[in-house]
Amino acid sequence: MGPLRMTTRRVPVAAPAGSVAAVRRCLRGGAGLVVRYGPRAGLHAVLLALAFLYVMPFLWMISTSLKGPSDYLRSGISLVPREIHWDNYIEVFERVPFATFYWNTVVVTVMRVVAQIALAAAAGYAFARFRFKGRTLLFVAVLVILMVPPPVTLVPNFIIIRRLGWVNTYTGLVVPTIWSAFGVFLFRQFFLTLPKDLIDAAKLDGCRPWRVFWHIGLPAARAHIAAFGLLVALYSWNEFLWSLVAATDDSRRVISVGIYLFQSGYRQEWGLMMAAATISIVPLLVIFAIAQKHLIRGITLTGLKG
Amino acid sequence: MITEASDLAADATKPARVSKHRRDPASRGERIWAFNFLAPFIVGIAVFYYIAIVASSYFSFTRYNLLKPPTWLGLDNYRFLIGNELFRKALWNTAKLTLVGVPVTIVLVVGLGVALNSRIRFQGVYRLIFFLPLVTMPVASAIVWRWMYSPETGLFDQLLGPFGVDRVEWLSRPGSALWAVLAMEVWRQSGLFLLIVLAGLQNIPEVYYEAATVDGATAWQRFRHVTLPLLSPSLFFLAVTGSIAAFQTFDAVIVLTPGGGPLNSTRTVVFDIYGSAFESLRMGRAAAASMLLLAVILVVTAVQFRMQKRWVHYE
Structure with missing residues (x-):
């Protein structure tokens, strides 16, 4: 894209006086088009420069992951390796035990996604659809935990899972991390919008609440489930601090902890480290590419990851 | 008690008829179902949040190394932390990351958001690029950034080389280490911030801009008097959640500067908590630091909510 590409610009000044419709047409670009070169080109230049800054770490990572030491320690920037070292990835x-870390990450991520959806959807449904004493109070008690970020409960939760004998188990990695107030809030808001007639009709047909939830509530919430599930996957795959303390044995370590220990063990072998970093981020990049819309919707719905 | 009894009485008669003519919504059946749906979640947060915090405040008054039972210390842990230079440094560094990092990210992202929201070509590609750091594992990003900051052979030094700057030890100089961490955090967080800002921008009705334009407002005036006020709820949200996130900075610090940086210049509160608890096995002291962190977060959030009247416009 050259800086001289012709761009169209809304020029409202030229609008015929009077009718709002005319102004609108003009704004939409229907009439009064004026060709300009300047401002858009400048905007693109700034955006391109920033975009370059944003992708640079990725290009630099991939490029180094394919280089041998003599190549990456050479001065002079070159993104293209002199010879391609796929063996970094094998090494x-x-x-x-990277394969074990990988498997563990997949296992805890699947467990977290399923558990979070089930727990949050059920709780959200109850808050939206059942009337019972203390409902408001309980809902506030749920929302309050939004103010408590994970590091605050790190120490006591570690002591709890240690008491329960859950250190170095999937249970210990997963169970303390599946309580999402955001999820409950998200599903409650959704289930409040379900038409009451739909549920009453099912009730009249003799459906028990559990079946109404399962056959009507959940299918209707498909889009929310997808968005929320992706968010949980994103959080889970990248999670570090809890996994670092809850699993101290290689057999239960996840990728984030694995590459952290790897980089502190081999502090100068950049080719290997970049290969490790590349492998660990690829699955999420693929998921993001495929499900970008759902993920973005999820984030804008809840505002936060996890 | 009384409701229980009356419910039982109601159940004794024909339940179908009762639920028809009684408009009491909290029927017994509904309560039982609500209990079934809610119990797992409520038990979970009770244990891993409420009991955890109560336990944490108890441990914060004790000396506890996991091996021997906790011994009571009273306020000693708190006294120690408040007087301790390292902890105060950690608090101050965390405050700097929050007070500088969050506003810088917000300003950057509002600029980006406005640029991307105008009908510009390749919008989708730009968006994708700015979102990339969001889906990247923080530990992995930090490793890449450590390599970029690496003296002489790293990307930054190589880029600056032609300008006569050679060999900057970004991560080993007390003056630059924290800013190096901050730069990475801005890069990492901006994708998330951008999403929120773009969603906010898309919610601003076009008619306001049209009206402002008809009145002869310049681009800057439109931004200042239409975009900013209508975007302020999103910005408020970012200020609150961004600060809470910045208070938790840990992954970047432990990878970029494993020892807490030159002269402890990058040590953060969570870094301190992790170190006391899992390297020195001082659970009591770490619990006290966690309680202080929680207190700081609650106070800062409360202050932000207090101040929102001054600058946040809700329609």
């Missing part, structure tokens, strides 16, 4: 798996 990562040989030096540390």
